[in-house]
Amino acid sequence: MAHSEQSQTSENRLLKSEDILKVFQVSFFAMSRLPSFPWTFIEEDLQSDKSSEIISEILKQTCLHPLCRKFPPSVRFRRLFLSELIKLEAAGCEPLDQLYDALAEVIGAEESSECYKSYLLPGGGTISLMENVALISEGTTGLVTWEAALYLAEWALEHRQDFTGRSVLELGSGVGLTGITVCRCCSPNSFVFSDCHSAVLQKLKDNVQLNGLKPKTTPEVRVEELDWTSATEEQLRRIGADTVIAADVVYDPDVAVSLVKLLSKIFSCSSPEVLICSTIRNPETYSGFKLQLEKAGIGHQVMTEPVQQVFPYNRLSAIELIRLHRPL
Structure with missing residues (x-):
């Protein structure tokens, strides 16, 4: 493959990744049903790249985002969301300490009858x-x-x-x-x-x-x-x-x-x-x-x-x- 073609492929992949991250962020803060998230894309990304970078980026745009600190979705929703990320990580990428730290935080949090949707x-x-x-x-x-x-x-x-x-x-x-x-x-x-x-x-x-x-x-x-x-x-x-x-x-x-x-x-x-x-x-x-x-x-x-x-x-x-x- 020519160098220009390789650059174009990398650029297209980057754009697609940014779009997927945006979908994760929008869906997370609105507390959308978890099956509606684009998990398949993350699985495919991890198959071609064993690093935990994509999961780290998802964390930054969701549970570790300042909006989540100020207006958090429900404890149960965040726990289930992080559990899905851990399943993906366990499939073969590098362990990510931030992921388990975030899960520990919601496991210890008290459930409430109210939550924020953004x-x-x-x-x-x-x-x-x-x-x-x-x-x-x-x-x-x-x-x-x-x-x-x-x-x-x-x-x-x-x-x-x-x-x-x-x-x-x-x-x-x-x-x-x-x-x-x-x-x-x-x-x-x-x-x-x-x-x-x-x-x-x-x-x-x-x-x-x-x-x-x-x-x-x-x-x-x-x-x-x-x-x-x-x-x-x-x-x-x-x-x-x-x-x-x-x-x-x-x-x-x-x-x-x-x-x-x-x-x-x-x-x-x-x-x-x-x-x-x-x-x-x-x-x-x-x-x-x-x-x-x-x-x-x-x-x-x-x-x-x-x-x-x-x-x-x-x-x-x-x-x-x-x-x-x-x-x-």
Whole structure:
């Protein structure tokens, strides 16, 4: 092989390694399912190079990264992640003391019901969220980030002009991923996070503050209790939203009925842009939501344009984003 060809091959391999390391970092801090990590690439790398350099680099980008010290994923997740790295190392590369030191640290750490998930933004910056380890906790699903919230955040990053200079209301904000992304990247004039569960509201306030968003700044940010069954037109007029968004709020037939009643009140007060993003887990429930919209005279348009993949989540999930139209 000519020298130039060898250089090109080395360069391509370096670029590929950097891409893989980035995937490991993004997936680690978002606590993605371990089978989704590109372990096969690491196995292939170790077959051709018996040094522990690639595992050392993965450690630097994950467990030994400053972000992990400040906002660590759960103890159990880090322990399982390090165990997978040790399996690879045991397959034939040089022993790496740092790997076992990191494992010893998490083995001795106390488990908690809460952990941090961090999401890396394009162009730099990170959103870190305190979440509950359990999917359902304290009687609510609002203490974790769901897939539709990630998709809607990606859509917002592609359509920043839909939020720039506008007053935005988010319904059912949960732990805050979508709203914080909009506030950090899309330059809204103001943003109201909302929910009705006391534990969710407290976690939401903590996460908003954790990510440097404060009242009386730009954008002006508020966290409000908004009960869909008792919200008044006066309250909605006071919020005065130009854009209304919601993600993963259509998961129960009774909740869908309350949501449509609230949307009817919102449309009776003003003419905002309304975007609802849903993971379709139960097609019957989702069809029922659309039927309720139709009965209320609220039209909808399915948004089908692709979005750039920014955050790690299951791309095979059925996720639909709709834009609502004010009743005639």
